[in-house]
Amino acid sequence: GNSVTQMEGPVTLSEEAFLTINCTYTATGYPSLFWYVQYPGEGLQLLLKATKADDKGSNKGFEATYRKETTSFHLEKGSVQVSDSAVYFCALVRNDNNDMRFGAGTRLTVKP
């Protein structure tokens, strides 16, 4: 079945450090891939998405590239800020059945 595996947290970084959160997926068909962010006490917010192979999603300095050959969608940011502290979820949805699957989430803490 379809599934998403993302690196376990928690991840603790200093401000301005480089961030990578790994995400790999298993899916039949051609999924769309997403990164969502959840701040404390809130629901999920869409951070970025990619709908086909080699697409790069980007938003607020975050980027992720849809790599079909490695079935990956790693999240990166060149210089994190304290305000980036949150839980990040990788997700996929198959385009033919709208069944969205989430990874376990990775908690990021950025220290000043």
Next chain:
Amino acid sequence: KAGVTQTPRYLIKTRGQQVTLSCSPISGHRSVSWYQQTPGQGLQFLFEYFSETQRNKGNFPGRFSGRQFSNSRSEMNVSTLELGDSALYLCASKPSAENNEQFFGPGTRLTVL
């Protein structure tokens, strides 16, 4: 445009009771999905409604049910509550069944004692 709203935000119930949670999607959105979020199981899909019809269902027991009204508002109901039902219940809406970009509400935190 107002976002997805969920009521109540917090709820405390005891085992054996039943509960109804409400979700109002973004205006114009006709698809509503529900998810359960727990520390142990993460985010799990419950069901999706579109035009008052359930389109997809996750792997949850029949105690979990839902419905959607003609104005696209949705409710989910959990009967005979168990301790393990304590969770954050998230609602998400999207413009159509085909669109795959979902917008999430803040969730309802249910605690079962």
